[in-house]
Amino acid sequence: MNDHAAASGGRPTRERVADCVLAHPRVHVNGLARPLDLAPGHTQDNTRPLARAGRRRREEVSGRTHYFDPDIDPTERRRLALFRRETARDAVVELLDGPARPDDVTEAIGVARSTLEHHLDGLVDAGVVEKRRDSRGRVTLALTDPEATARSLRRIEPSLPDRLLDRFTRLVDALLE
Amino acid sequence: MNTLIHVEPGVQGTAYAVVVALGGVAGALLLGLGLAAFFRRRSRSYLLVALALGVLVARAGVAGASAVGLVAPDAHHFGEHVLDVVMAGLIVAAVYYARQVRAEAAS
Numbered sequence: 001m002n003d004h005a006a007a008s009g010g011r012p013t014r015e016r017v018a019d020c021v022l023a024h025p026r027v028h029v030n031g032l033a034r035p036l037d038l039a040p041g042h043t044q045d046n047t048r049p050l051a052r053a054g055r056r057r058r059e060e061v062s063g064r065t066h067y068f069d070p071d072i073d074p075t076e077r078r079r080l081a082l083f084r085r086e087t088a089r090d091a092v093v094e095l096l097d098g099p100a101r102p103d104d105v106t107e108a109i110g111v112a113r114s115t116l117e118h119h120l121d122g123l124v125d126a127g128v129v130e131k132r133r134d135s136r137g138r139v140t141l142a143l144t145d146p147e148a149t150a151r152s153l154r155r156i157e158p159s160l161p162d163r164l165l166d167r168f169t170r171l172v173d174a175l176l177e
Numbered sequence: 178m179n180t181l182i183h184v185e186p187g188v189q190g191t192a193y194a195v196v197v198a199l200g201g202v203a204g205a206l207l208l209g210l211g212l213a214a215f216f217r218r219r220s221r222s223y224l225l226v227a228l229a230l231g232v233l234v235a236r237a238g239v240a241g242a243s244a245v246g247l248v249a250p251d252a253h254h255f256g257e258h259v260l261d262v263v264m265a266g267l268i269v270a271a272v273y274y275a276r277q278v279r280a281e282a283a284s
Binding site for chain 2: 118164165168169172176177
Protein backbone atom coordinates (compact mmCIF):
# COMPACT_ATOMS: atom_id res chain seq x y z
CA MET A 1 0.00 0.00 0.00
CA ASN A 2 2.82 2.38 0.94
CA ASP A 3 4.67 1.36 -2.21
CA HIS A 4 1.63 2.23 -4.31
CA ALA A 5 1.30 5.60 -2.63
CA ALA A 6 5.01 6.32 -3.11
CA ALA A 7 4.91 5.33 -6.79
CA SER A 8 2.13 7.82 -7.48
CA GLY A 9 3.61 10.79 -5.68
CA GLY A 10 2.21 9.96 -2.25
CA ARG A 11 -1.47 10.30 -3.21
CA PRO A 12 -3.88 8.06 -1.30
CA THR A 13 -5.07 4.95 -3.16
CA ARG A 14 -8.71 5.99 -2.88
CA GLU A 15 -8.06 9.26 -4.63
CA ARG A 16 -6.21 7.48 -7.47
CA VAL A 17 -9.11 5.03 -7.84
CA ALA A 18 -11.56 7.94 -8.01
CA ASP A 19 -9.47 9.73 -10.65
CA CYS A 20 -9.16 6.56 -12.70
CA VAL A 21 -12.95 6.05 -12.72
CA LEU A 22 -13.49 9.63 -13.84
CA ALA A 23 -10.89 9.19 -16.60
CA HIS A 24 -12.50 5.91 -17.80
CA PRO A 25 -16.26 6.55 -17.80
CA ARG A 26 -17.25 2.90 -17.66
CA VAL A 27 -14.96 0.24 -16.32
CA HIS A 28 -15.26 -3.22 -14.80
CA VAL A 29 -13.70 -3.49 -11.35
CA ASN A 30 -10.92 -5.82 -12.58
CA GLY A 31 -10.16 -3.43 -15.43
CA LEU A 32 -9.64 -0.75 -12.81
CA ALA A 33 -7.06 -2.86 -10.98
CA ARG A 34 -4.70 -3.07 -13.96
CA PRO A 35 -3.85 0.58 -14.69
CA LEU A 36 -3.66 1.26 -10.94
CA ASP A 37 -1.41 -1.74 -10.31
CA LEU A 38 -3.64 -3.01 -7.50
CA ALA A 39 -5.07 -6.43 -6.65
CA PRO A 40 -8.79 -6.64 -7.64
CA GLY A 41 -9.76 -7.20 -3.97
CA HIS A 42 -7.84 -4.10 -2.98
CA THR A 43 -9.58 -2.10 -5.72
CA GLN A 44 -12.99 -3.33 -4.48
CA ASP A 45 -12.21 -2.18 -0.93
CA ASN A 46 -11.54 1.27 -2.34
CA THR A 47 -14.42 1.41 -4.82
CA ARG A 48 -17.26 0.49 -2.44
CA PRO A 49 -16.89 3.60 -0.24
CA LEU A 50 -16.72 5.73 -3.43
CA ALA A 51 -19.95 4.17 -4.65
CA ARG A 52 -21.54 4.97 -1.29
CA ALA A 53 -20.31 8.57 -1.46
CA GLY A 54 -22.07 8.95 -4.84
CA ARG A 55 -18.86 9.63 -6.77
CA ARG A 56 -19.46 6.61 -8.95
CA ARG A 57 -22.33 4.28 -9.54
CA ARG A 58 -22.38 0.49 -9.13
CA GLU A 59 -24.53 -1.42 -11.58
CA GLU A 60 -25.32 -5.12 -11.91
CA VAL A 61 -25.90 -6.13 -15.56
CA SER A 62 -26.27 -9.86 -16.39
CA GLY A 63 -24.48 -10.91 -13.21
CA ARG A 64 -21.46 -8.60 -13.55
CA THR A 65 -20.66 -5.52 -11.51
CA HIS A 66 -19.84 -2.44 -13.56
CA TYR A 67 -18.72 0.95 -12.26
CA PHE A 68 -19.66 4.22 -13.94
CA ASP A 69 -19.14 7.91 -13.58
CA PRO A 70 -22.48 9.07 -12.03
CA ASP A 71 -22.78 11.70 -14.80
CA ILE A 72 -23.57 8.91 -17.28
CA ASP A 73 -27.33 8.39 -17.33
CA PRO A 74 -28.84 4.95 -16.52
CA THR A 75 -29.88 4.20 -20.13
CA GLU A 76 -26.36 4.85 -21.36
CA ARG A 77 -24.89 2.75 -18.51
CA ARG A 78 -27.06 -0.18 -19.52
CA ARG A 79 -26.08 0.20 -23.18
CA LEU A 80 -22.37 0.32 -22.38
CA ALA A 81 -22.62 -2.81 -20.22
CA LEU A 82 -24.38 -4.69 -23.04
CA PHE A 83 -21.89 -3.52 -25.67
CA ARG A 84 -19.03 -5.07 -23.72
CA ARG A 85 -20.15 -8.33 -25.35
CA GLU A 86 -18.50 -8.77 -28.70
CA THR A 87 -21.44 -10.53 -30.36
CA ALA A 88 -23.95 -7.95 -29.14
CA ARG A 89 -21.67 -5.27 -30.55
CA ASP A 90 -21.33 -7.06 -33.91
CA ALA A 91 -25.11 -7.42 -34.21
CA VAL A 92 -25.68 -3.76 -33.39
CA VAL A 93 -22.99 -2.60 -35.82
CA GLU A 94 -24.72 -4.68 -38.50
CA LEU A 95 -28.02 -2.90 -37.71
CA LEU A 96 -26.36 0.52 -38.03
CA ASP A 97 -26.63 -0.11 -41.81
CA GLY A 98 -30.41 -0.23 -41.40
CA PRO A 99 -33.14 -2.65 -40.28
CA ALA A 100 -32.50 -6.30 -41.12
CA ARG A 101 -34.07 -9.75 -40.79
CA PRO A 102 -32.64 -11.92 -37.94
CA ASP A 103 -31.45 -14.58 -40.41
CA ASP A 104 -29.52 -11.97 -42.40
CA VAL A 105 -27.88 -10.71 -39.19
CA THR A 106 -26.82 -14.21 -38.06
CA GLU A 107 -25.37 -14.86 -41.51
CA ALA A 108 -23.56 -11.53 -41.65
CA ILE A 109 -21.89 -11.89 -38.25
CA GLY A 110 -21.45 -15.69 -38.42
CA VAL A 111 -23.27 -16.84 -35.28
CA ALA A 112 -25.96 -19.41 -34.51
CA ARG A 113 -29.54 -18.15 -34.24
CA SER A 114 -29.56 -19.08 -30.52
CA THR A 115 -26.51 -16.85 -29.94
CA LEU A 116 -28.20 -13.90 -31.61
CA GLU A 117 -31.46 -14.47 -29.70
CA HIS A 118 -29.56 -14.56 -26.38
CA HIS A 119 -28.03 -11.15 -27.06
CA LEU A 120 -31.26 -9.75 -28.50
CA ASP A 121 -33.03 -10.49 -25.19
CA GLY A 122 -30.79 -7.96 -23.46
CA LEU A 123 -30.72 -5.47 -26.33
CA VAL A 124 -34.52 -5.45 -26.77
CA ASP A 125 -35.00 -5.25 -22.98
CA ALA A 126 -32.69 -2.21 -22.81
CA GLY A 127 -34.54 -0.56 -25.69
CA VAL A 128 -31.50 -0.56 -27.99
CA VAL A 129 -33.08 -2.84 -30.59
CA GLU A 130 -36.76 -3.27 -31.46
CA LYS A 131 -38.42 -6.22 -33.15
CA ARG A 132 -40.84 -4.99 -35.81
CA ARG A 133 -43.44 -7.47 -37.06
CA ASP A 134 -45.07 -7.14 -40.46
CA SER A 135 -48.63 -8.23 -41.29
CA ARG A 136 -47.46 -11.83 -41.76
CA GLY A 137 -45.73 -11.83 -38.35
CA ARG A 138 -42.21 -11.81 -39.81
CA VAL A 139 -39.66 -10.06 -37.61
CA THR A 140 -37.35 -7.26 -38.69
CA LEU A 141 -34.72 -5.94 -36.29
CA ALA A 142 -34.04 -2.22 -36.06
CA LEU A 143 -32.14 0.17 -33.80
CA THR A 144 -34.43 2.47 -31.81
CA ASP A 145 -31.83 5.28 -31.74
CA PRO A 146 -28.96 4.67 -34.19
CA GLU A 147 -27.13 7.90 -33.29
CA ALA A 148 -27.06 7.24 -29.54
CA THR A 149 -26.02 3.65 -30.27
CA ALA A 150 -23.12 4.79 -32.46
CA ARG A 151 -21.99 7.20 -29.72
CA SER A 152 -22.06 4.42 -27.09
CA LEU A 153 -20.15 2.04 -29.36
CA ARG A 154 -17.29 4.51 -29.65
CA ARG A 155 -16.76 4.44 -25.86
CA ILE A 156 -16.25 0.67 -25.65
CA GLU A 157 -12.90 -0.90 -24.85
CA PRO A 158 -13.53 -4.66 -24.44
CA SER A 159 -11.28 -6.78 -22.23
CA LEU A 160 -9.58 -10.04 -23.25
CA PRO A 161 -11.59 -12.30 -20.86
CA ASP A 162 -14.81 -10.76 -22.22
CA ARG A 163 -13.76 -11.57 -25.78
CA LEU A 164 -12.73 -15.12 -24.87
CA LEU A 165 -16.00 -15.84 -23.05
CA ASP A 166 -18.03 -14.38 -25.90
CA ARG A 167 -16.22 -16.47 -28.51
CA PHE A 168 -16.53 -19.60 -26.37
CA THR A 169 -20.33 -19.23 -26.19
CA ARG A 170 -20.45 -18.57 -29.94
CA LEU A 171 -18.52 -21.80 -30.54
CA VAL A 172 -20.66 -23.90 -28.20
CA ASP A 173 -23.90 -22.49 -29.63
CA ALA A 174 -22.69 -23.27 -33.15
CA LEU A 175 -21.62 -26.81 -32.19
CA LEU A 176 -24.91 -27.57 -30.44
CA GLU A 177 -27.04 -26.02 -33.18
CA MET B 178 5.72 -54.82 -23.26
CA ASN B 179 3.54 -52.04 -21.94
CA THR B 180 6.33 -49.45 -21.69
CA LEU B 181 5.45 -48.01 -25.08
CA ILE B 182 1.84 -47.36 -24.28
CA HIS B 183 2.47 -45.79 -20.92
CA VAL B 184 5.35 -43.58 -19.79
CA GLU B 185 5.98 -44.27 -16.11
CA PRO B 186 6.74 -41.35 -13.83
CA GLY B 187 10.45 -41.27 -13.16
CA VAL B 188 11.32 -42.56 -16.62
CA GLN B 189 10.98 -39.04 -18.00
CA GLY B 190 10.41 -37.32 -14.67
CA THR B 191 10.67 -33.66 -15.67
CA ALA B 192 8.96 -33.96 -19.03
CA TYR B 193 6.13 -35.91 -17.38
CA ALA B 194 5.66 -33.29 -14.66
CA VAL B 195 5.68 -30.43 -17.19
CA VAL B 196 3.14 -32.12 -19.48
CA VAL B 197 0.83 -32.97 -16.56
CA ALA B 198 1.12 -29.41 -15.19
CA LEU B 199 0.41 -27.84 -18.60
CA GLY B 200 -2.58 -30.15 -19.04
CA GLY B 201 -3.85 -29.17 -15.60
CA VAL B 202 -3.45 -25.43 -16.17
CA ALA B 203 -5.03 -25.54 -19.65
CA GLY B 204 -7.86 -27.71 -18.31
CA ALA B 205 -8.45 -25.30 -15.41
CA LEU B 206 -8.60 -22.32 -17.80
CA LEU B 207 -11.10 -24.12 -20.04
CA LEU B 208 -13.15 -25.19 -17.01
CA GLY B 209 -13.24 -21.56 -15.86
CA LEU B 210 -14.37 -20.46 -19.32
CA GLY B 211 -17.02 -23.20 -19.39
CA LEU B 212 -18.36 -22.29 -15.95
CA ALA B 213 -18.43 -18.56 -16.79
CA ALA B 214 -20.41 -19.40 -19.95
CA PHE B 215 -22.76 -21.61 -17.90
CA PHE B 216 -23.40 -18.85 -15.35
CA ARG B 217 -24.18 -16.50 -18.24
CA ARG B 218 -26.53 -18.88 -20.09
CA ARG B 219 -27.87 -21.07 -17.26
CA SER B 220 -28.70 -23.97 -19.58
CA ARG B 221 -28.18 -27.67 -18.93
CA SER B 222 -26.12 -28.04 -22.11
CA TYR B 223 -23.66 -25.38 -20.98
CA LEU B 224 -23.33 -27.07 -17.57
CA LEU B 225 -22.56 -30.41 -19.27
CA VAL B 226 -19.96 -28.80 -21.56
CA ALA B 227 -18.32 -27.16 -18.50
CA LEU B 228 -18.27 -30.53 -16.69
CA ALA B 229 -16.76 -32.20 -19.77
CA LEU B 230 -13.95 -29.61 -19.68
CA GLY B 231 -13.62 -30.33 -15.95
CA VAL B 232 -12.72 -33.92 -16.87
CA LEU B 233 -9.47 -32.53 -18.35
CA VAL B 234 -8.60 -31.23 -14.88
CA ALA B 235 -9.55 -34.60 -13.35
CA ARG B 236 -7.23 -36.36 -15.84
CA ALA B 237 -4.33 -34.12 -14.80
CA GLY B 238 -5.24 -34.78 -11.17
CA VAL B 239 -5.12 -38.55 -11.67
CA ALA B 240 -1.78 -38.27 -13.50
CA GLY B 241 -0.37 -36.09 -10.71
CA ALA B 242 -1.63 -38.48 -8.02
CA SER B 243 0.00 -41.37 -9.86
CA ALA B 244 3.31 -39.48 -10.11
CA VAL B 245 3.48 -39.08 -6.33
CA GLY B 246 2.39 -42.69 -5.76
CA LEU B 247 -1.18 -42.06 -4.55
CA VAL B 248 -2.61 -44.03 -7.49
CA ALA B 249 -1.08 -47.26 -8.80
CA PRO B 250 0.01 -47.19 -12.50
CA ASP B 251 -2.67 -49.73 -13.49
CA ALA B 252 -5.40 -47.77 -11.71
CA HIS B 253 -4.10 -44.59 -13.34
CA HIS B 254 -4.33 -46.13 -16.80
CA PHE B 255 -7.81 -47.53 -16.18
CA GLY B 256 -8.94 -44.30 -14.51
CA GLU B 257 -7.98 -42.22 -17.53
CA HIS B 258 -9.99 -44.46 -19.85
CA VAL B 259 -12.97 -44.21 -17.49
CA LEU B 260 -12.62 -40.40 -17.62
CA ASP B 261 -12.62 -40.59 -21.44
CA VAL B 262 -15.96 -42.39 -21.25
CA VAL B 263 -17.29 -39.78 -18.79
CA MET B 264 -16.22 -36.91 -21.06
CA ALA B 265 -17.77 -38.49 -24.15
CA GLY B 266 -20.97 -39.13 -22.17
CA LEU B 267 -21.17 -35.51 -20.98
CA ILE B 268 -20.74 -34.17 -24.51
CA VAL B 269 -23.35 -36.56 -25.92
CA ALA B 270 -25.75 -35.42 -23.15
CA ALA B 271 -24.98 -31.73 -23.90
CA VAL B 272 -25.85 -32.27 -27.57
CA TYR B 273 -29.01 -34.20 -26.61
CA TYR B 274 -30.30 -31.48 -24.26
CA ALA B 275 -29.51 -28.74 -26.78
CA ARG B 276 -31.99 -30.41 -29.13
CA GLN B 277 -34.60 -30.81 -26.38
CA VAL B 278 -34.46 -27.13 -25.42
CA ARG B 279 -35.09 -26.15 -29.04
CA ALA B 280 -37.98 -28.62 -29.36
CA GLU B 281 -39.62 -27.12 -26.27
CA ALA B 282 -39.12 -23.61 -27.59
CA ALA B 283 -40.68 -24.55 -30.94
CA SER B 284 -43.82 -26.06 -29.43
